[in-house]
Amino acid sequence: MAEAITIARPYASAVFAIAQEKGELKAWSDLLMVLAQCVEQPEMQSIITSPAVSDEQAVSVLADIARDLMTADAKNFLLLLAENNRLLSLSDVTVLFEELRAEAEKSMTAEVISARELTAEQAANISAALKQRLGRDVTLxxxxxxxxxxxxxxxxxxxxxxxxALGKLNRLANAIN
Known part of the structure; x- marks a missing residue:
């Protein structure tokens, strides 16, 4: 896992720089999400890894799937990944890109696991408290x-x-022991 992230990091940084320079963070985010989902499919993995399929053909299949999201820069990026045998790293590139985007936009996603469904007011209060504490916009x-x-x-x-309540009971039990 760590090795895959290390391999994906320079590609994510490069594509993030392009997206940020052109003001297309959302568009690239959408495109990378679609492409990452594609390369996770066994059928697409077999196309990408097949010696009978050229890099250009594999990129063409991905471009056809992404349709309107595909730009010239995106196609060049995919060709670069293909030439370096890194198309299967698109999922890791996407994760890193989203981290860079969240950092640039001063936003983050928080996971809230509750015993019961949160009301809109509770969710808003949690989000506001996290925003104040973390200095970022928070999506729950x-x-x-x-x-x-x-x-x-x-x-x-x-x-x-x-x-x-379960966490508090566990802390109490540990304090007693």
Whole structure:
């Protein structure tokens, strides 16, 4: 995993620089998401790795799938990846690109796992508190885990806040022992 990210990092940095220079961060983000989903499919992986398929043909298939999202810069980027046998690294490139984009846009996504569904007011309060604490716009991804009994666990980057009833009970049990 670490090696794959290391390989993908220069490509992500390069494509991010192009996207930022042209003010096309959202467009590149959309394109990379589509391409990453494509290369994760076993059928596409067999096309990419087949010795009978040229780099240009593999890129052409990806370009056809991406249709309106594909630009000349994007096609050149894909050709560069293909020439260096890195098309299968598109998923890692996409993850790194999204991290760079979030950093540039001062935004992030936080995961909130709660015992019950959050109300709109609760979600807004959590988002506002995280924005104040982290200095970034925060988008929440919420999920429900009834085993928490009550409260919530919030994960935002390296920050983890366990305000669940289960977490409090576990901390109490550890303090007693």
């Amino acid at each position: 991804n919420t999920s429900i885990d009834e085993s928490l009994l009550g409260g919530a666990i919030i994960r935002a980057g390296d920050l983890v806040i366990d305000g669940s």
